Each structure stands twice: as C-alpha cells, then as structure tokens.
Amino acid sequence: MFETAKPQSKPSSQPSRIHQVLLSACGDDVRQAAPVTSLGMENIGKRYGETAALTTVTVNFRPGIHTILGENGSGKSTMLKILSGVVAPSDGRVVLDGQTIVASSPRDMQNRGLSTVFQEVLIAPHRSVADNIFLGYDGFFLRSLDKSRRRAAAEGLLAVLGRFPIDLDAPAGSLALAAQQLVVIARAFMRLPSILLLDEATAALDYADRDLVFDAVEDYARAGNIVIFISHRMEEVKRLSDHVTVLRSGRIIETIERDGITSQRLLDLMAPEAHIHVE
Numbered sequence: 001m002f003e004t005a006k007p008q009s010k011p012s013s014q015p016s017r018i019h020q021v022l023l024s025a026c027g028d029d030v031r032q033a034a035p036v037t038s039l040g041m042e043n044i045g046k047r048y049g050e051t052a053a054l055t056t057v058t059v060n061f062r063p064g065i066h067t068i069l070g071e072n073g074s075g076k077s078t079m080l081k082i083l084s085g086v087v088a089p090s091d092g093r094v095v096l097d098g099q100t101i102v103a104s105s106p107r108d109m110q111n112r113g114l115s116t117v118f119q120e121v122l123i124a125p126h127r128s129v130a131d132n133i134f135l136g137y138d139g140f141f142l143r144s145l146d147k148s149r150r151r152a153a154a155e156g157l158l159a160v161l162g163r164f165p166i167d168l169d170a171p172a173g174s175l176a177l178a179a180q181q182l183v184v185i186a187r188a189f190m191r192l193p194s195i196l197l198l199d200e201a202t203a204a205l206d207y208a209d210r211d212l213v214f215d216a217v218e219d220y221a222r223a224g225n226i227v228i229f230i231s232h233r234m235e236e237v238k239r240l241s242d243h244v245t246v247l248r249s250g251r252i253i254e255t256i257e258r259d260g261i262t263s264q265r266l267l268d269l270m271a272p273e274a275h276i277h278v279e
C-alpha cells in the first residue's frame with residue numbers, strides 16, 4: 001500500500017506552546033533565540049581515517065521539519081554532530097542565514113540558537129532533574145531566575161512532553177531511561193532554540209509519550225523554527241516530515257517534499273538492492 005503523508009500544516013503566527021509555557025512560568029525574562037531562516041551544509045565531507053562518513057553533502061534546512069533518513073552507518077549522526085559544532089568537517093562549510101560558520105564549537109552553535117538532543121541520553125546522574133533541565137543555562141535568561149520560577153518552567157515543560165509527573169528533586173540518574181530522555185528533551189526546549197536537532201531522541205519513549213513529544217515538535221516547527229529530525233521509524237518519518245533527505249553511504253541520494261513521501265519510495269532510496277515491497 002502506498003500511503004502518503006498528511007498535508008503540511010500552515011505556519012502559525014502564535015508563539016509555540018513550549019514558548020507559552022515558559023512565558024507563563026518566567027514572564028518577560030524568557031529570551032527566545034534569534035530567528036533563523038536557513039541553515040545549510042555546502043559540499044561537506046567528513047573522513048575518519050579511511051572511512052568517508054560524509055561525501056559532498058549539500059542540503060539546506062528551512063523552518064519546518066526536515067528528516068534525515070538512512071541505514072545504520074549512512075552518516076546521519078555525523079551530519080548532526082557537524083551542525084552542532086561537536087565534530088569539524090574535513091571539507092565544505094556550514095552556512096547560517098548566509099554567513100559561513102568558521103571553527104564552530106557546541107557553545108558557539110548554542111549561542112546562535114541551536115539545541116541538540118543526541119542519540120546518547122546525556123544527563124548528570126547525581127544532579128537533580130531540575131538542575132539537569134537548566135544545565136548550561138547560566139546567562140541565558142535576561143535575569144537569573146529564582147528557584148520557584150525555575151521549578152515552574154521545568155514542571156511546565158515536562159507536563160507538555162510527558163503524561164506522568166517527574167520528581168524535580170530526584171537525582172536524574174535514578175529515573176527510568178524514558179524519563180531521562182524526557183528530561184533531556186525538556187533541556188533542549190528550555191533554550192527556545194531556532195534550530196532543534198533530534199537524533200533518535202524518542203527511542204526510549206512509549207507510544208503515548210512519543211506522541212506528546214511529536215505534538216510539541218510539530219507545534220514548535222509551525223511557530224517558524226527549524227527542526228532536523230533523525231529516525232529509523234517509517235511511521236514517524238511520514239507523520240512529521242515536511243522534507244526527507246535520504247542518505248546512503250555518506251552521500252545524499254535525494255530530498256523528497258511532503259507530498260511525495262511514501263514508505264515504498266523511502267525504502268527504494270535507502271536500500272535499493274534490498275527490493276523491499278511495502279504491502
């Protein structure tokens with residue numbers, strides 16, 4: 001069966017729900033990252049010794065949800081690590097709103113409005129949930145937030161993203177992996193990024209919580225932000241994507257727009273030699 005993705009929803013002029021939660025918790029001290037209208041990779045190459053992880057990758061990301069799809073080892077995480085400033089490309093350049101980013105670092109990219117949820121769940125296990133959500137946020141809010149506003153912000157975000165309350169005072173390392181993943185996603189949203197990168201960020205969640213996170217992500221993209229999403233799950237890709245870029249062996253094979261996205265087409269592009277037929 002050839003299902004197509006649902007029609008793309010119109011951009012909204014409203015602030016995102018996440019933004020509204022933070023405004024109501026923290027008032028005017030919330031600072032949203034400057035809007036970004038385009039993030040590009042131009043002729044990016046990345047080699048690890050003999051391995052060419054990426055070869056002449058050129059792609060432009062705009063507001064909306066842009067998925068990167070490819071088999072294991074096709075180079076998806078390497079793309080996100082380069083955009084996040086974690087890994088330097090061997091060739092090519094990253095361009096943000098027409099400006100070439102030189103010698104970027106994770107901190108530099110965060111300051112330019114980018115937040116990343118990496119595949120590995122990165123938490124400080126002995127620190128509280130609330131501390132984890134605010135990790136690395138010094139100076140982000142216009143004035144330092146008192147404890148009660150921090151807690152209200154953390155609680156508000158977690159309530160948008162998950163169904164069950166998470167104890168803000170518990171050491172983050174004592175939580176189940178799914179709850180830790182929600183904490184990491186909440187941390188990424190707390191910065192109100194203009195560009196949100198999600199690398200298999202919902203892998204540990206059950207369907208119901210995944211749905212809530214996807215609702216929040218869709219709403220966030222509709223408010224004019226760029227979301228770059230990596231997932232292996234076909235139903236997620238079809239639900240969320242405005243554009244899908246398919247990678248194979250470190251090269252871009254094609255970028256498909258929402259109207260053209262079907263499971264069969266994506267499988268044919270990802271692994272043509274496998275001849276997988278979608279029933």
Ligand SMILES: Nc1ncnc2c1ncn2[C@@H]1O[C@H](COP(=O)(O)OP(=O)(O)OP(=O)(O)O)[C@@H](O)[C@H]1O
Binds near residue numbers: 052076078
């Ligand atoms: N730090 C590294 N050192 C050496 N090789 C690496 C390193 N990181 C990635 N690679 C190699 O680069 C290629 C692309 O890896 P990458 O993790 O970007 O792929 P991926 O599509 O994200 O895979 P997965 O879906 O398994 O996460 C693979 O061959 C991988 O083994």
